[in-house]
Amino acid sequence: MDAFELQRKLSTPSSKQHFLKIENTFIDISNGLLLNDLDIDDEINVIQFINCEFSGPELLFEKINNPKLEIFFRSCKFDCRLYFTGLAIKGLKFIQTIKLGDLLDIRSSKLEDLYFTGNKGINPEITGFMDISHNHINKAISFEFLNHVGGEFLFENNRINNFSASQEIQYLTNFSDAKLHNASFSNSSFDQDVKFDRMKLSYDKFGSARSFTECQFQSAYFNEVDFGERCFFNGSIFNKNALFIFCGNGLETLADFSGCRFFKDVYFNSTQFKSLTSKNSYFFGMCSFEETKFKEIEFERNIFEKAAFFDGIEISELDSCSRKTLRTIKQELQRTENRIDYNIFKAAELNAYKKELKKNQWEEAFILWLNNLSSKHGLNWLRSSIFTLTIAMLSYIAYFITENYSSEVSLNIDSINYFLIGYFKFLIPTYNPPFQNGLSLWFQYLPYIIGKIFITYGIYQTIQAFRKFRL
Known part of the structure; x- marks a missing residue:
């Protein structure tokens, strides 16, 4: 079938019928084909292409005003660019499309239904530039199971009302299980529920970055x-x-x-x-x-x-x-x-x-560093316990040396017992100096006071860590 024959079938059907079906047909549009309001008989409500192949530079549907008209393409193959511009029809549906040309352009149209769907099983891979923009869709819209793997998918500046006069039917916009490449939905308004469940998006390195910006x-x-x-x-x-x-x-x-x-x-x-x-x-x-x-x-x-x-x-x-x-x-x-x-x-x-913190705020930086070192800011009681025992031991050793520097100390059970008893006494913040001479020399105060400060601090940090779950 060539373009002239297709145009004749649409404009002057063999009998006055509301349904026109064309199936299993190769349609040659080698010079392109433009179809407008004058090319489609007013009596036709449904145009259905089933298992058809379109070959040529471009197929255009332009400025068709027929609120009862539905155009179906089922299991079709397109080796041409497709344009649908300025339509005011009931529905435009692509079901299980086998191949799409390098361009599908649907824009500035008012539709009740818009479908471009696959099936739940294995779907042909669709490539090309799909530009669906500046349209007004009143009821159902579905791109479920569409398998678009190359080119761009633009769904921008569209208004979807999903309006039901009876308010009994709740129409749904559905992109579930679709695979879309370089997709953009920016500036679109979805006035009823919309489902994108299990959708998979992919992008080229320099593909569109708009995604879902400025949508409603x-x-x-x-x-x-x-x-x-x-x-x-x-x-x-x-x-x-x-x-x-x-x-x-x-x-x-x-x-x-x-x-x-x-x-x-x-x-x-x-x-x-x-x-x-x-x-x-x-x-x-x-x-x-x-x-x-x-x-x-x-x-x-x-x-x-x-x-x-x-x-x-x-x-x-x-x-x-x-x-x-x-x-x-x-x-x-x-x-x-x-x-x-x-x-x-x-x-x-x-x-x-x-x-x-800035360099001149070193005091606060030191406190925060110490809190983190000692107990991870009150999160780790074991760390604070080890910190307390370690600091206490270092301070105690310094104090022990100042107390016993002139004494002869041998390593045996009694000396070890003497050292450890002094250490455990030193751990008690309020306990007096653990040795006989006490704090008789001025330089003994330095490790003693520093040790007591950090022991008290460590005990407080341990208590805080134990209380971290309090309400």
């Missing part, structure tokens, strides 16, 4: 999504619940949720990202980062109206986090009474603060 969602489901190398939601708005559960691909994704608004609850549970950045974002509902894993994380100037849960969060490069980030997480852990993780982030915040 109602309920959004991103469970088990592999975002690839990047996951950018900058400036997006989530009006209802958002779920990012079990996302990740082995700590390779750079995620940025800066400038976002979450008006309901959001869950990132069990998600793994290489990095997570959130600046100037508002969380008006509950927020959960439970059992998440990151290499690094950055929070700055975020507002959490309700509780944010960070139970079981793991950050492998915790020392690289800023003090603001650590303080934010610490405050939310304290708010939810998670004492265990609170202590970890409290210690990390103190270490981060130490890095910020």
